[in-house]
Amino acid sequence: MALELASTNKVFNGELRKYKFKSAALGGLHASFNIFLPPQAASSTVPLLVYLAGLTCTEDNGAQKGGFFESAAANGIALLFPDTSPRGAGIDGEDADWDFGTGAGFYLNATNPKFATHYNMLTHVTLELPQVLEAAGIPICHLGGHGALTLYLASRTNQYRSVSAFSPICNPVNCPWGQKAFNGYLQGGIEEAKEQYDATELIRKRVDPVHILIDYGTGDNFYKQGQLLPENFLQAAHNAGHDEKQVQVRRQEGYDHSYYFISTFAADHIEFHAKFL
């Protein structure tokens, strides 16, 4: 798992490094990620916030367009930007659609044998990347979670302290994107997904207090089409006893699904996590 440094850029007095390595979790394919180290990392360990990008993205979108670095540098927080799927697995049909296969790994471990060798983004993000960073001596002290409601809610350890998300798919078993993904990647389909990959299903069973912030825009076409369903998540959270101090779902008037929306509220999300890291 030797890391190869592909590039480095100074930004807001910190450093963005891009690494490549041969990923065991992804069946031996090469995986890339970006990591931002704030200036404080030069002299002490710093907390790490993981940014999990959405459909079609790579490890670069959030780094290039997200606008997170100024606030992360001010708060002394490192940011990890993984890719969103394996690349070049060579599976038949992998590149046929933009919402399934390459660029759409859904942060799950596939159980359908066709995908199970390579499509293990859950293990890649939650186990392999932390190990690789630690082995490389990158000075992080623990992990926060960002953008991946299900990783946060399904975690049985205290690996993640808080989670936030922009325009997430909140109830994938009830929307077209999620149904397509789960029926493709999982042998057990929707029923298997309910156990660990659907945020709305997971919050129903969550007993411990949570720290969740979600922003979505009313101008978001995917919201309008019923792909996101944030109302379902909020309702389930309240029914399970998680009040608005634990779960904030903010409706932002007129904003859409783009990185322009994300960059507008990027500092808000960093400040939210800074309270818990």
Place this chain on the structure above:
Amino acid sequence: MALELASTNKVFNGELRKYKFKSAALGGLHASFNIFLPPQAASSTVPLLVYLAGLTCTEDNGAQKGGFFESAAANGIALLFPDTSPRGAGIDGEDADWDFGTGAGFYLNATNPKFATHYNMLTHVTLELPQVLEAAGIPICHLGGHGALTLYLASRTNQYRSVSAFSPICNPVNCPWGQKAFNGYLQGGIEEAKEQYDATELIRKRVDPVHILIDYGTGDNFYKQGQLLPENFLQAAHNAGHDEKQVQVRRQEGYDHSYYFISTFAADHIEFHAKFL
């Protein structure tokens, strides 16, 4: 010159609009640009700052990666992002290199007959776009200049009030990029270029006070290769009587030529222009 609205995104409580139109200056080709309107534009006219992107860029790079919107919204400044060259002129060799032809129009009007029909970015940026915006009723009141030292210095009117640039080619007649561009686009080559397209040559002849801010990074490979030559510009400015209040050239330790560098100092540049707009 009817404008076609290609997309619109809300960002930092303002609006980014992308337009296309058939450009007379570019020989009838379709041209695209982005314009950011701050929230203040809803109720009053606002000053306009023009962002002229560098080699290989389109109208999208600065908008997506530059990090200018928060400060522009706070200061009530509109931002115009033109493209960097005509697209699809169909000229032999136009797409052979990344530093000449498509994506590398150098904001000049070509006099070489091979390019003169389409490669007129000087007219496109300084005359055509202001006309198009005015005709469309977009509520801007005057123009500032950003990133285009030569347009600012060669302007014989007071069209531009201030100029700033990130890692600019300061003395193109003395660097490989400039020599290639001028010998290709201009019938009179380097000698013709000295008259209106070289910032260092132009500042020697400038008598009126100027407002110029330049940032470059010491980690910039193009700087190290002698493509930028900011020292030549600074020396020429001082020799011509423009002191450090009029011309600031800031050397930023460790930063490179990327948008990570630009985004780090984006707010600084907006604040600089806000004093003059």
